[in-house]
Amino acid sequence: MTKQNKRVVSYCIFALSCIFVLIYNYHKTTTKPHVNVYLWYNMIPQDVFDSFEKETGIKVVKSFYDSNDIMEAKLITCNSGYDIVFPSFIPYAIRQSRAGIYEKINLQNLKRRSNLDTIITKKFINCSDANTCLIPLFYTVMGILYNKNTIMKIFGTEEARYEMIFHPENLKLLQSHGVNFPSEYIDVFPQLQKYLNMNPQTQDRMERILECINHINKIKSYVKKFFSSTIINDYMSNEMSVAICSSDNAIRIMKKSQTARFTTCGDYGVIAIECAAIPKGAKNIDNAYKFIDYILRPDIATIIANKCGLFVNTIDMQKSDFFTENDIAKFIFLKPSEDQDNAIYEKICNRLWIKSITSKQNIDIDKQDLYIYR
Amino acid sequence: MHTNYINKKQSIFAETLFYIGFVLLYTPIVLVIFNAFCDPSSCDKCYKPSLIWFKALFRNTEILSAIITSLKISTLSATISTLIGFTAATLSTKKKRNKNWLDRSFLSPSLIPDITVGISMLLFFMYTHKYLSWPKQYNITTIVIGHIMSTIAYSYINIKTTLNACDTVIEDAAKDLGASQMQILFKVTLPIIMPSILSCWVFIFTLSLDDLIITSFLSGPGTNTITTIIFSSLRTGIDPVINAFSTLFIFVISCLMIVQLLLKNINTKKTDNKSSYANEQ
Numbered sequence: 001m002t003k004q005n006k007r008v009v010s011y012c013i014f015a016l017s018c019i020f021v022l023i024y025n026y027h028k029t030t031t032k033p034h035v036n037v038y039l040w041y042n043m044i045p046q047d048v049f050d051s052f053e054k055e056t057g058i059k060v061v062k063s064f065y066d067s068n069d070i071m072e073a074k075l076i077t078c079n080s081g082y083d084i085v086f087p088s089f090i091p092y093a094i095r096q097s098r099a100g101i102y103e104k105i106n107l108q109n110l111k112r113r114s115n116l117d118t119i120i121t122k123k124f125i126n127c128s129d130a131n132t133c134l135i136p137l138f139y140t141v142m143g144i145l146y147n148k149n150t151i152m153k154i155f156g157t158e159e160a161r162y163e164m165i166f167h168p169e170n171l172k173l174l175q176s177h178g179v180n181f182p183s184e185y186i187d188v189f190p191q192l193q194k195y196l197n198m199n200p201q202t203q204d205r206m207e208r209i210l211e212c213i214n215h216i217n218k219i220k221s222y223v224k225k226f227f228s229s230t231i232i233n234d235y236m237s238n239e240m241s242v243a244i245c246s247s248d249n250a251i252r253i254m255k256k257s258q259t260a261r262f263t264t265c266g267d268y269g270v271i272a273i274e275c276a277a278i279p280k281g282a283k284n285i286d287n288a289y290k291f292i293d294y295i296l297r298p299d300i301a302t303i304i305a306n307k308c309g310l311f312v313n314t315i316d317m318q319k320s321d322f323f324t325e326n327d328i329a330k331f332i333f334l335k336p337s338e339d340q341d342n343a344i345y346e347k348i349c350n351r352l353w354i355k356s357i358t359s360k361q362n363i364d365i366d367k368q369d370l371y372i373y374r
Numbered sequence: 375m376h377t378n379y380i381n382k383k384q385s386i387f388a389e390t391l392f393y394i395g396f397v398l399l400y401t402p403i404v405l406v407i408f409n410a411f412c413d414p415s416s417c418d419k420c421y422k423p424s425l426i427w428f429k430a431l432f433r434n435t436e437i438l439s440a441i442i443t444s445l446k447i448s449t450l451s452a453t454i455s456t457l458i459g460f461t462a463a464t465l466s467t468k469k470k471r472n473k474n475w476l477d478r479s480f481l482s483p484s485l486i487p488d489i490t491v492g493i494s495m496l497l498f499f500m501y502t503h504k505y506l507s508w509p510k511q512y513n514i515t516t517i518v519i520g521h522i523m524s525t526i527a528y529s530y531i532n533i534k535t536t537l538n539a540c541d542t543v544i545e546d547a548a549k550d551l552g553a554s555q556m557q558i559l560f561k562v563t564l565p566i567i568m569p570s571i572l573s574c575w576v577f578i579f580t581l582s583l584d585d586l587i588i589t590s591f592l593s594g595p596g597t598n599t600i601t602t603i604i605f606s607s608l609r610t611g612i613d614p615v616i617n618a619f620s621t622l623f624i625f626v627i628s629c630l631m632i633v634q635l636l637l638k639n640i641n642t643k644k645t646d647n648k649s650s651y652a653n654e655q
Contacts, residue, residue, distance in 0.1 A: 036595035041606035042613075046436065061596040062436070066605035070590045073493075074512070077500045081511030081595045229608040252610060308610075 034059040035287035038071065038082040043138075043274075044295070045307040052294050058287050068092045075101050075279050082279055083288040086138070089124075089273035090186060091346055093134050094336040096277070102133035103278040109289040112296040115314040119328055120271065127335040135292060138274040138310045140246040141323060141331060142187055143264040145231070145253060147241035150177050151261075162265050165242060166195045166215070171222040178240035182228045185353035188216075188244060190270045190332045205345060213352045226357045235260065246272060247322075251309030269323075269331035274310070403624060410617040427618035434615055437603060441619070444583055444599040447514060451521035452579040456571060458522070459529025464559070466530075467537045476530075484527030492591035495520045499592070512594030520588040525578045532577070536570035537563075569637040576634040580627055 041064040049060045065071045068088055074080045075096065087093040096102065107113045116135070124136040146160040154173050155164060164170045165179060181188060189212050193200075196215060198208050220226075224240060228249070234240040235253050250262035278288050294300060301312035302320070311317050318325045337345065413424035431437060459480075466476040483491070499516055502508050509516055540563065548562045564571075586601040593602060600623075604616055 038595070040609050041436075041603050042610045062598070063593065063595050064598050064602055064606035066586075066590060066602055066608070073496065073591065077496060077503075079500075079503045079509075079511055232610070249610065 032059050033057060033284070033287060034061050035284050035291050036061045036063065036081055036083045036282075037291065038063050038065060038080075038085045040064065040086070042308060043086065043310060044304055047307070048295070048300055048303060051300075052291065056290055056294070058290060060291070072096060079281060080279060081283075083282040083284045084291060085277055085279060086274050087277060089134070089136070089275050090334050090336055093273075093275040093277060097133045101280055103280055103282065103285065104132050105135055105278070106289075109286070110293045110296065112293050115296045115298070115316070118313055118315055118318055119325055120273070120313050120333075123333045124273065127333070134275040134277050136273045136313050137276040137292065137295065138304075139313055140248045140272050140274075140310060141264055142182075142191070142244065142246055142270040142272060143250065143262055143268070145235070145243045145245045145250045145260060145262050147177070147235075147259050148261045149259050150174070150241040158261070160242065160261070160263055160265070162191055162195045162268055165244070166192060166219065168218050168222070171219050174242055175222040175224075177242065178224045178234070178238075179222065180225045180227065180231060180234060180240045180243035180245075181223050181357075182244055183226050185212075185349050186334070187228075187246075187270070187272075188212075189349070190334060191244070191268050192216075194268060194332065206348075209345075209349055209352060213356050216353075216356050220357060232256075247311070248309030251305075264323075264327070264331065267330040267332070269327070271328065271331050271333050273313075406617055406620045407624065409614065410621040412614075427614050428622075431615045431618045431622075436598070437600070437615060437619060440598045440600045440603045443514070443597060444601070447517050447521065447589075447599060448579045448582040450514075450518045451525060451582040452575045454518070455522045455525045455578050456529045456533075456575045458526055459574065460533050460571060462526075462530050463534035463537055464563075466534060480530040481527055483523060484531075486524075488524060488585070488587040491520065491524050492588045495523065495588065496591045512592055512597070514597050516592040516594065517589055517597065517599075520592045521582045521585060524585070524588060525581050528581070529574050529578055532574040533567065533570060536567045540566055569640045573634040573637045576630045576637075580630065583623075583627075 035058055037060055039062065049062065053059055063082065071085060071087060072092060072095075075082075075085065076099070087096060107116075110116070120139055121136055124134075125131050144160045144162070144165065148158050151160050151164070152158055154177075155170075164174065171179060189209075192212050192215060193208055196211060198211065200208070225234070228243075228245060231240070231243055231245055231249050232253055235243070236256060245262075247262065250260070254260045254262060276292050278285055282288060295304070295312055296314055298314060298316040301314050301317050305311050305317065305320070305322065311322060318328060323331075336342070410427055411423045411425070413422035413426060462476055462480055466480075495516070499509060499512070503510075544566075545558050545562055548558045553561065584601060586605060589599050590602055590605075593599070600619065607613055607616065
């Protein structure tokens with residue numbers, strides 16, 4: 001081999017070894033005690049992670065997901081490497097828990113477990129067969145976010161009500177000011193069913209879906225967007241002045257705008273739970289419990305509520321200014337159905353909802369036509 | 375020459391279409407830059423310029439570490455993908471019997487959507503973990519492998535086109551003068567196609583930097599890229615800090631694109647000079 005060839009080969013070996021050293025560095029797992037947390041960006045403020053690390057010496061390795069579906073896909077592969085995840089209760093966490101991808105929760109590992117003894121936890125335990133794997137750690141309440149000046153100008157009152165956005169004539173008046181609805185049926189149907197005076201005891205659930213879809217067909221042309229992700233930007237840029245939205249987004253907007261108001265319209269509030277769960281195969285289970293326990297601390301729960309608008313499910317939180325225990329007792333609590341047809345029911349709801357909000361024409365569906373959507 | 379075939383009316387129509395396209399392309403980008411320099415106390419009627427969001431960006435450790443991770447992934451993916459693409463393109467050009475096989479096998483991944491690549495790689499790593507106990511968990515390596523798989527076709531096409539345009543007379547001359555295959559490759563071929571390799575590297579770097587789908591599927595604990603953070607923050611509304619980052623990103627990408635353009639021009643000039651020299655001979 002000539003001198004030049006040797007030099008070329010040595011350059012190549014050097015370049016390749018640099019690449020492998022770089023890759024190898026990422027294979028080395030930290031020997032320090034740590035916990036791998038998988039959550040939404042901005043769900044828990046940075047101060048909480050910093051103070052947890054300072055107090056316990058456990059490093060929090062954060063990863064952010066952009067949708068519950070991506071998280072589900074990764075957890076099902078079983079070697080995701082996460083120690084705690086925060087899936088939405090309905091429909092994700094309950095489905096994942098039934099699929100057996102989570103470790104069983106041992107509440108004895110939580111020192112502040114008594115703090116979890118709230119009305120939400122009681123409802124959660126009563127309704128769910130999956131409560132052994134899930135902790136109802138966070139909650140938000142669905143309600144109406146509105147610009148008080150707009151509502152005052154059009155309806156002559158400062159308090160928004162659901163008849164303003166569910167009644168076609170009222171919604172027509174609000175159309176030019178911008179009305180946003182959430183992108184998922186689960187965030188609209190409970191309030192709509194209550195507004196339409198449906199009775200779950202006497203009415204078949206398929207009939208209720210049809211009635212809701214037919215009503216959405218009547219009002220959808222007045223809705224500007226069926227999308228909740230850009231709600232803060234839309235409100236701040238005056239693109240929208242009324243929306244059905246969750247309390248965490250509403251709190252964020254109210255911090256920025258003097259005119260923004262949020263109401264659950266009495267007992268129309270719908271509780272949405274974000275659970276904490278430990279995936280099977282998690283390596284730092286003890287640290288995961290320590291992190292959950294830390295969030296249950298009253299001062300930490302207050303920091304999270306003030307900075308991110310997400311309520312921690314603790315007794316102290318339900319004594320605070322946000323929502324009292326009496327308010328929460330009145331709110332709608334969505335129960336996961338336990339029968340075998342539940343998956344089909346969810347699928348039908350989802351398909352009809354997507355078809356309804358994405359098509360310009362009204363879709364007339366008869367109960368007998370429902371088999372098409374199965 | 376072409377203007378002879380286009381009458382005045384058609385020319386005006388074509389120009390109008392061009393400017394509409396140009397405005398549509400650049401208005402959103404200008405708006406992002408405009409918002410990045412907007413003071414939060416600005417209102418509809420008054421615009422106050424400020425660097426507040428840039429300061430907030432450099433204080434946000436999560437976003438900064440995500441930017442660094444994204445840059446590492448893109449550098450690794452671009453380097454390895456270009457290396458593999460170069461090797462395959464050289465093989466395909468030199469050995470005719472491999473040509474069809476290599477062409478088809480390297481071009482087909484470019485036709486597969488990213489979502490399919492993401493899911494297939496997720497399944498692939500699930501099986502390798504099951505039977506080979508690798509990878510222990512998803513990390514930067516899995517993302518880099520996914521990105522290489524989706525970008526390799528581009529590096530292959532780019533380098534192969536340049537190699538085909540190169541005159542083989544120069545290589546033959548080097549051979550006649552006693553140069554070995556390795557010497558020809560590193561002393562003759564590589565210097566000619568180097569601008570093309572670099573422009574290909576820059577192109578793959580940008581592709582890898584803004585990939586979301588494959589990254590979402592193949593990322594593991596602690597490997598947040600800037601794209602995953604932007605999409606995760608959509609749930610709670612886009613932080614104006616993202617506008618500041620986007621402005622910096624546009625600036626860096628524009629610089630890289632200008633570099634790529636300059637390199638491509640140098641390459642074209644070099645190839646033209648070599649071809650005219652060979653023709654004169």
